[in-house]
Amino acid sequence: MxxxxxxxxxxxxxxxxxxxxxxxxxxxxxxxxxxxxxxxxxxxxxxxxxxxxxxxxxxxxxxxxxxxxxxxxxxxxxxxxxxxxxxxxxxxxxxxxxxxxxxxxxxxxxxxxxxxxxxxxxxxxxxxxxxxxxxxxxxxxxxxxxxxxxxxxxxxxxxxxxxxxxxxxxxxxxxxxxxxxxxxxxxxxxxxxxxxxxxxxxxxxxxxxxxxxxxxxxxxxxxxxxxxxxxxxxxxxxxxxxxxxxxxxxxxxxxxxxxxxxxxxxxxxxxxxxxxxxxxxxxxxxxxxxxxxxxxxxxxxxxxxxxxxxxxxxxxxxxxxxxxxxxxxxxPTFLVGGQQDLFQRGTPLLFEALQERGVPTRLVVGPWNHLEGSMGTDIDQVGHGDLSELQLRWFDRWLRDAQDSKLGRIAPVNVYENGSGTWRTQREWISRDASARSYRLSGAATTGARHGVLTTGTPAPGTATVLPLPVSGLCTRSASQWTAGIPATLAGQLPCFQDNALNDRTGIVYETAPLARAVRFSGPVNARLYASSPTGGGMLSVSISDVSPSGRVTRLSGGWQLLAQRALDRRRTRFLDGEVLQPYHPFTRASRAPAPGKVVPVDVEVFPTAARIRPGHRLRIAVQAFDVPHLLPTLPDLPGSLTPITLHASADHPSRLTIPFLAGGRG
The missing domain is CATH 3.40.50 (Rossmann fold)
Structure with a gap:
């Protein structure tokens, strides 16, 4: 890897x-x-x-x-x-x-x-x-x-x-x-x-x-x-x-x-x-x-x-x-991260770099936004104490040379699993047992009406038009996440913070059939989408969600990518079983490469999460052209962001969602 x-x-x-x-x-x-x-x-x-x-x-x-x-x-x-x-x-x-x-x-x-x-x-x-x-x-x-x-x-x-x-x-x-x-x-x-x-x-x-x-x-x-x-x-x-x-x-x-x-x-x-x-x-x-x-x-x-x-x-x-x-x-470094945090992406990468060099380190990643992660809200549910107690244990060990025989019971990685509501432990951030599982986008889809299909089988060809609707994301977990969790703190019970269904109607949706067996994954996710736009500009805003049998859509994570900044630095990209799992884009002026009217592969880094999609539930990917109030185009990019983007799914354009799949028991 x-x-x-x-x-x-x-x-x-x-x-x-x-x-x-x-x-x-x-x-x-x-x-x-x-x-x-x-x-x-x-x-x-x-x-x-x-x-x-x-x-x-x-x-x-x-x-x-x-x-x-x-x-x-x-x-x-x-x-x-x-x-x-x-x-x-x-x-x-x-x-x-x-x-x-x-x-x-x-x-x-x-x-x-x-x-x-x-x-x-x-x-x-x-x-x-x-x-x-x-x-x-x-x-x-x-x-x-x-x-x-x-x-x-x-x-x-x-x-x-x-x-x-x-x-x-x-x-x-x-x-x-x-x-x-x-x-x-x-x-x-x-x-x-x-x-x-x-x-x-x-x-x-x-x-x-x-x-x-x-x-x-x-x-x-x-x-x-x-x-x-x-x-x-x-x-x-x-x-x-x-x-x-x-x-x-x-x-x-x-x-x-x-x-x-x-x-x-x-x-x-x-x-x-x-x-x-x-x-x-x-x-x-x-x-x-x-x-x-x-x-x-x-x-x-x-x-x-x-x-x-x-x-x-x-x-x-x-x-x-x-x-x-x-x-x-x-x-020695004890890291706390959140799956709806501003630094959802970066905190685990810090842990990996420290662990690789043998620095004593621990990582706890909870279902928290920035305020909750900052306060250590409910961190005692991991089982090793509240925030003050964890700090006492850590500093007593390294500043007072106190012998805490139980400190070794804190696993290197402690991560909250959405869907099951349980805390899971791992030795590494990306489990050595993880394998790449790809779901192909299949068939046509229409904004707000017809859904496409996510399948591990043979996909049907089709296209879908992502309309540039600058209201996408307006009342979602994403909106709360990227304002540091303040909206969820003040109005956490708003239906749109709990159910992404309404927001998804402003974009294109692909989802699996109801699952016969649970699907577990933990870590970053990649969406490789073959896309084109008249100007070669625009942005793909991707969310992945767990859809319950009742139709409730629980947003798990998201990712964003400008078409014109799609250049991939393969040396710094993470691969799993030959599939891109965590792309690395240069995002420099020199890497800008708009391709008006051409179909191009765009790797969208979906920020890491952990989830168990239960039997009877569906895994969903939704694609939109905006995520407000989180992101807005710069003034030079604004005209190109107001044109539709076409998604392509076929044998020649194998758009797909790739997850770090965990089989069986604990990862």
């Missing part, structure tokens, strides 16, 4: 959203919403997962004081988790926070961090040195801090926690340059600052944790081998930012990227809290943040929309993609 370079039941979903809602509102019933409405509420939820990923139990918190705050008592312990491990009780009764510590970088820029330390019953910092857990965030630690509530679960078990504003954000000086080389170096220098014996509270051993931006930052930091870094725990991190989220299939993301960049910009222009104690630093930070919004954020978005360099893959995105440096990461 070649490798690319570097949904649960409705009852379960209701339970998940109930727990998520409780965590978003917090133990005191306060809705986590601070600055910019829904967008910042999402940020706060993500950061809450980082700074206080504890079990959902109440804590008592003292009123903050200057420089020191958040003294909290620890809740009672929990029963043993299913693998027999029991969390050790809190060592200290509370925690205490010191805000806006100055952390100087080698170029003279000062970053700011909030430090939380174990505290005695009197609220004073406990004596001694502790292993340090570092998080670097772009979401303004001061803005979200008001929503964090009680002290940190791990701090009360003998860890120091350092939460730092990234350069050009929050209270830190400098200009924001998301994941640029200077920011990557900042991560190394922050860790080494925290590990220094000059810090009276540090024993020199450091771990890193946090989701999303904070998870990506961990990988870049680890790749630079800072002194003292012992282990990391990235949740929902990107692997390849261009292919994962910026321009899936070559078309620019307009759902998440503007929301995210606007969020960082909005929190960046809030007057830094440090202004009260260090006016010069605070004013300098604020002015540099405003400058960064004008010179980095706005020009980047505009260039992408206009079809400039930002719309194509290249050095800018390579510098910011952890897969480009993952071969330098050698510290």
């Amino acid at each position: 070649q490798h690319p370079a570097r949904r649960p039941s409705s009852t379960s979903r209701r339970l998940t959203r109930g727990r998520l809602t409780r965590r978003l509102t917090g133990p005191n019933g306060r809705l986590v919403s601070l600055v910019a409405g829904v967008a910042l509420a999402a940020s706060t939820a993500i950061t809450t997962a980082t700074a206080a990923p504890a079990t959902a139990t109440a804590t008592s918190t003292a009123a903050p004081g200057p420089g020191q705050a958040s003294v909290a008592t620890d809740p009672a312990g929990r029963a043993p988790v299913r693998d027999g491990w029991t969390a050790r009780p809190a060592t200290y009764p509370g925690s205490v926070k010191q805000t806006d510590l100055a952390i100087p970088m080698s170029d003279g820029t000062v970053l700011r961090g909030d430090l939380e330390l174990p505290a005695g019953a009197d609220g004073e910092p406990a004596a001694g040195r502790f292993p340090v857990l570092v998080t670097i965030t772009a979401y303004n630690k001061s803005a979200v801090g008001a929503a964090l509530g009680g002290g940190d679960y791990l701090v009360r078990r003998g860890y120091a926690s350092l939460n730092v504003d990234a350069r050009g954000t929050g209270s830190s000086e400098g200009t924001w340059d998301a994941f640029g080389e200077r920011e990557q170096l900042d991560g190394k220098e922050v860790v080494e600052w925290a590990a220094s014996r000059a810090r009276s509270w540090s024993n020199g051993r450091v771990g890193m944790r946090g989701p999303s931006y904070m998870g990506i930052n961990q990988l870049f930091t680890a790749a630079l081998h800072p002194k003292g870094l012992q282990a990391i725990f990235p949740q929902v991190p990107a692997g390849d930012v261009y292919r994962d989220v910026v321009a899936s299939g070559g078309q620019v993301d307009v759902g998440f990227i503007p929301l995210w960049m606007g969020l960082v910009t909005t929190t960046g222009v809030i007057p830094p809290a440090v202004t009260a104690t260090d006016p010069a630093s605070g004013i300098e930070a604020l002015l540099s943040h405003v400058f960064g919004a004008a010179t980095f954020t706005a020009p980047l978005l505009l260039d992408a929309v206009l079809g400039g360099d930002a719309a194509h893959d290249g050095p800018f995105y390579r510098t910011r993609s952890p897969l480009e440096v993952i071969d330098e990461v050698d510290v």
